[in-house]
Amino acid sequence: MKALTWHGKGDMRCESVPDPRIEHPRDAIIKVTACAICGSDLHLFDGVIPSMERGDVIGHETMGEVVEVGPEAKGRLKPGDRVVVPFTISCGECFFCRKGYFSGCERSNPNHAMAAKLWGHSPAGLFGYSHLLGGYAGGQAEYLRVPYADVGPVKVPQGLSDEQVLFLSDIFPTGYMGAEFCDIRGGETIAIWGCGPVGQFAIRSAFLLGAERVIAIDTVPERLAMAKQGGAITIDFRDEDVYDRIQELTGGRGADACIDAVGTEPDTGSGFDAVIDRIKGATFMGTDRPHVLRQAIHCCRNFGTVSIVGVYGGFVDKIPMGSAINRGLTFRMAQTPVQHYLPKLLERIEKGEIDPSFVITHRASLEEGPELYKTFRDKKDGCIKVVMKP
Structure with missing residues (x-):
């Protein structure tokens, strides 16, 4: 065959x-x-x-x-x-x-x-x-x-x-699981990094489960357009600061839950930590590039949820656990x-x-x-x- x-x-x-x-x-x-x-x-x-x-x-x-x-x-x-x-x-x-x-x-x-x-x-x-x-x-x-x-x-x-x-x-169950992990009861603002196929299903699943607003982050025009067709507010991370824009949209509180639908290979062109991740990967000093995960943690409101459905393969570092523990974040993730x-x-x-x-x-x-x-x-x-x- x-x-x-x-x-x-x-x-x-x-x-x-x-x-x-x-x-x-x-x-x-x-x-x-x-x-x-x-x-x-x-x-x-x-x-x-x-x-x-x-x-x-x-x-x-x-x-x-x-x-x-x-x-x-x-x-x-x-x-x-x-x-x-x-x-x-x-x-x-x-x-x-x-x-x-x-x-x-x-x-x-x-x-x-x-x-x-x-x-x-x-x-x-x-x-x-x-x-x-x-x-x-x-x-x-x-x-x-x-x-x-x-x-x-x-x-x-x-x-x-x-x-x-x-x-x-x-990809439909994965996107849906990512949204379900956010414990949506109705009226929430959910931020989703990555508007690839899983991210697209996470957007629509969040709305199916009762989210009031979904913020979708990417930089590929076609993906952002599809996310917008699904009802999301979109952020092109090359044109806007993601943290500042989410703060603006949520009155300074942060998103109720954040979904990392990207994983180990983010297409990130800015940010000092993203540059360091790329250097580590190129020199075999690191296995994954968790820039999106770090950003999702910082953008999540106090006592919110970070849902991880993007694939990570090995070890990640410089995760802001001080932010997560002091602000009471919940992490949900699974294959x-x-x-x-x-x-x-x-x-x-x-x-x-x-x-x-x-x-x-x-x-x-x-x-x-x-x-x-x-x-x-x-x-x-x-x-x-x-x-x-x-």
Whole structure:
């Protein structure tokens, strides 16, 4: 089959790889009908995620049609079912899965010891996202093996298109979780850093949950325009001081909650700390660039919440914990337990409360994928979200 594969920093290729096969009785094989390039895939493309190996099949936003089912998954799936596949691989039986914390699954990462050395404990395995998280082949391919298929994939109702439900695999639940972490009761002002796909869903999710105002921070015109279409007040951080503008909008109090939807690779061109972060990264003295996180902490009101859904990989420094502890901030963060959110977000789509396809700007084939990685990374041609149809 054809698949997108990683061959080093900046080197994605579309090439032939072996077809997946049933390896465990709980597996299923799906024929991929739609997949997407995620912002966190760019961290792979940029070479900042450890333990990638040349030839790894990438991608974790996937849906398709079931073509083969292992004997222990047949009670839930059958050939011909249309399914969307969560990017988190979860057993459904361990301590964390039973509590709904599917992204903390204790069983799905075969390389849990490797992850524990870096993070203390291992999270769940993920599709197409390094051997640190299991080394599973990803879904930017013609076919995908789905482990624990009796737990993960969710059947798609008739009448909904691939483009309406594909993003239930990751970015819609991630953006929604980021907003839910803000404990929105109604009437709040929520500030969101990053107007990429996850940020766009965080904007709309904040309004769905009852926020009165959303302030969206970015510098890419097309992203800011989409955020404004979603009802947000926008700040271009190259034209305005973010802290001063948020102070002005909130009467000096600060935002009720702040969402970091950027993570480890912010596109920040100003600020002394941002310059230091870049120098550390270039000289291998640091793993992440947490400029956005620092700014979110300073912009949050006393006893507010900082919600982190952007990807960080290792260790961050110069975090203003003095500000956070003295002002009573709450931090909420997670790799999204997609299986927890997917059913209720699917219901919102069915009711017409949101059509997630609004975020798509580019549609392509797998063969066009490597070039579109560059377009997406460089924010060219108005690219916000790429969907590929193998």
